[in-house]
Amino acid sequence: MTAVRRILSVLVFASVGVVATTAHADAAPPRSTPGYWLAGADGGVFSFDAPFYGSGVGAPGPCAFNLPPPSNLLETMGCAAIASTPGGNGYWLVNSFRSATAFGQAGQALQAGCTSLNGAAGYWTGIASSPTGNGFFVASSNGAVAGCGDAVPFGGIMVPVGAPAVVGIAATPDGKGYWLAASDGGVFSFGDAQFYGSLGGMRLNLPVAGIAATPDGKGYWLTASDGGVFSFGDAQFHGSMGGTQINGLVVGIAATPDGKGYWLAASDGGVFSFGDAPFEGSMGGKPMNAAVVGIATFGSSVPG
Numbered sequence: 001m002t003a004v005r006r007i008l009s010v011l012v013f014a015s016v017g018v019v020a021t022t023a024h025a026d027a028a029p030p031r032s033t034p035g036y037w038l039a040g041a042d043g044g045v046f047s048f049d050a051p052f053y054g055s056g057v058g059a060p061g062p063c064a065f066n067l068p069p070p071s072n073l074l075e076t077m078g079c080a081a082i083a084s085t086p087g088g089n090g091y092w093l094v095n096s097f098r099s100a101t102a103f104g105q106a107g108q109a110l111q112a113g114c115t116s117l118n119g120a121a122g123y124w125t126g127i128a129s130s131p132t133g134n135g136f137f138v139a140s141s142n143g144a145v146a147g148c149g150d151a152v153p154f155g156g157i158m159v160p161v162g163a164p165a166v167v168g169i170a171a172t173p174d175g176k177g178y179w180l181a182a183s184d185g186g187v188f189s190f191g192d193a194q195f196y197g198s199l200g201g202m203r204l205n206l207p208v209a210g211i212a213a214t215p216d217g218k219g220y221w222l223t224a225s226d227g228g229v230f231s232f233g234d235a236q237f238h239g240s241m242g243g244t245q246i247n248g249l250v251v252g253i254a255a256t257p258d259g260k261g262y263w264l265a266a267s268d269g270g271v272f273s274f275g276d277a278p279f280e281g282s283m284g285g286k287p288m289n290a291a292v293v294g295i296a297t298f299g300s301s302v303p304g
Helices: none
Strands: 035-040 046-050 079-086 090-095 098-106 124-129 134-140 143-149 165-170 176-183 187-191 208-213 219-224 229-233 250-255 261-266 271-275 294-300
Touching: 035 079, 090 124, 134 165, 176 208, 219 250, 261 294
Parallel strands: 079 124, 079 294, 124 165, 165 208, 208 250, 250 294
Antiparallel strands: 035 046, 035 294, 079 090, 090 098, 124 134, 134 143, 165 176, 176 187, 208 219, 219 229, 250 261, 261 271
């Protein structure tokens, strides 16, 4: 959830879909411990104890977009988030300004297969898998939700221009509901997703940057850009980076498969692990062409 996405005013999206392929929710290679992927704004994907299915680096690439004049945005740095399939056999990169692209066995959907219950405007900010991995939800900064493949949307909100933007989405385990998180800490629930609380109306040091749900769908975590973590429902607090000096802003949170831990990812590629989340490595201190924008769990039932 970096500034790459926040400096565009309003851009109405023409499409969500990508070139269709046949996808199957095959099992990913066996693993001994949970792993994760980091995604960069330029489409770079970095794997840590997780299989590498490809990246979006290269022209024109999944992270490219048409620059609306006048603009100082780099046209190859349009990616905003990453989500994994529940089985860990693939992942998606979502372009803030254009479309989502699948890798591995993650399902790809035609534009005709994507539906939205309210108009998307601004930029795409989050993505979450359906239970099969053959579809996905995408959320826009103004609170619209589109469903592609076998993901069926249940509605969204209409955020007024100038109001806190929606920064992330997390789906329930059965795919029949989801939560939207806004930068001011507000949480909005749809379908069978239950509301367990939010930070709306509370004073925050820095905006909320991401949301992750527990495996049973009875709770969720929010993370703020300073690394603060806030737990709701049956989500347990295992620690945070709040109050600790870090080199980059935190951009996302991903839960372990058993929900007893989570990782935070920072824009400089740093990864911070809590609870039973193992530290498998990071890009912190390593050269990168673009900022990290998200993290996804390998094999988690909860898209990151």
